Amino acid sequence: MAVRVRIRIKPRSGGKIEEVVALVNSGFETEKPQILMPIPLARRLDLWPPPPDSYLVELGTAGGPVRNYLVPDALDVYIVAQDRVRGPVTCDVILSYFEEEVVLNDKLSEELGIMILGIGSGRWRFVDDPPDKIRLSEKPQYFY
Numbered sequence: 001m002a003v004r005v006r007i008r009i010k011p012r013s014g015g016k017i018e019e020v021v022a023l024v025n026s027g028f029e030t031e032k033p034q035i036l037m038p039i040p041l042a043r044r045l046d047l048w049p050p051p052p053d054s055y056l057v058e059l060g061t062a063g064g065p066v067r068n069y070l071v072p073d074a075l076d077v078y079i080v081a082q083d084r085v086r087g088p089v090t091c092d093v094i095l096s097y098f099e100e101e102v103v104l105n106d107k108l109s110e111e112l113g114i115m116i117l118g119i120g121s122g123r124w125r126f127v128d129d130p131p132d133k134i135r136l137s138e139k140p141q142y143f144y
Contacts (some may be wrong), residue, residue, distance in 0.1 A: 001122040005114065007102070008078040009035075010088065015046045017020035019080060021141035022102040024109050024116065024124070033091035034070075040144035041102065042095045044045045050095060054064060057094070069095040077104075077111040081135060086113055086126065096109060100142045 003024040010017045020041065028036065033117040042048035050069040057070045071093045078087030104112070117123040122137025129135075 001120065002117050002136055003114070003119060003122050003124045004006075004140060005104075005112075005124070007079045007104070007112075008080050008085070008087070009045065009102075010076045010078075011045050011047065012074060012076060012090065013046075013051070016044060017044060020102050021138040022104050022116055023140070025103050026106050026109070026116070028103055028105040030107060031107050033077075033089050033111055034094055034105045035075060035091050035108060036068075036094045036099055036103040036105070038096055038098050038099050038102070040143040042093070047074065047093060048095060054095070059094070066098065068097065071095065077108065077112070079114065081126070084126075100144060101140060102143075103129050 004021050008019050008020045011061035030087050039048050054069045054071040056067050058065050058067050073090055074093045080083050091108050113126045115125050115127050125133050
């Protein structure tokens with residue numbers, strides 16, 4: 001089991017707000033906070049078709065390079081735990097043709113204050129939680 005957290009996604013252009021489960025992926029490395037989003041969720045948030053300020057980027061993946069649209073500074077993201085909400089963090093969104101889960105990159109995860117305790121067991125905490133506070137991963141949510 002990986003670390004998955006509940007997040008609230010608010011498009012900066014207005015519109016619908018969604019709460020979804022996202023995979024925390026420390027191997028998704030970029031220079032600024034980014035979120036990878038499946039096209040079906042992008043449609044619900046009025047981010048598909050891609051807005052005029054989007055542009056194509058080529059991304060390196062384990063399966064080889066892929067091209068996706070990137071929308072700069074498109075979202076405000078909050079992390080939603082049982083006892084608190086943390087955020088917002090403004091981030092880019094990458095619109096993915098292939099991914100079925102929402103994925104948080106390293107910078108966004110850090111800015112949301114996520115500290116991974118056990119990546120295989122899905123244990124995590126906020127950086128400012130007491131040392132004995134252990135939070136558990138959410139169940140995966142897929143978008144087809």
